[in-house]
Amino acid sequence: MWGAGHAVCLGPDIDTDMVIAGRYLRTKDHSVWVSHVFEDLDPALAGQLNGAVIVAGKNFGCGSSREQAAIALREAGVAAVIAPSFARIFFRNAINVGLPVIECTISCIEGEKVRFDLAAGWVEAAGNHYPIRPLSPRMREILTTGGLVNYWRGHR
16 A cells, blocks of 8 residues: 655644544534644644645554544545554554554655555655555555455455
């Protein structure tokens, strides 16, 4: 699985409440979540996420174990999230909803093109190739099929 997008640079310790605040979780309407993604961090970010690769610092997705954070990012059009480390539950939630998460440390320049290839195990940014922590073949297949539900539907 491969992809690309423009970089949106974030810092470390972005918790799930920063991704989508709890006050918006009373609805299951994903369009509401999309319009309020990162609202408490920077209200302008929601409009920059379609086709983006989020490049963040360590511990992305810490905090509450809400799968709505990963869904909101996927529905906003985020191609992948790259960070040196992820909260374990966010990492699995992202894989399960079909949002690529890539463990890697790269330099981030806002708006630059970032490419990745999960099967080959690399990220490219600013002309530099970075090795990534590989995902298992099953995780890559879950991502390729669009998430865990689609994966299991295909394996009945």
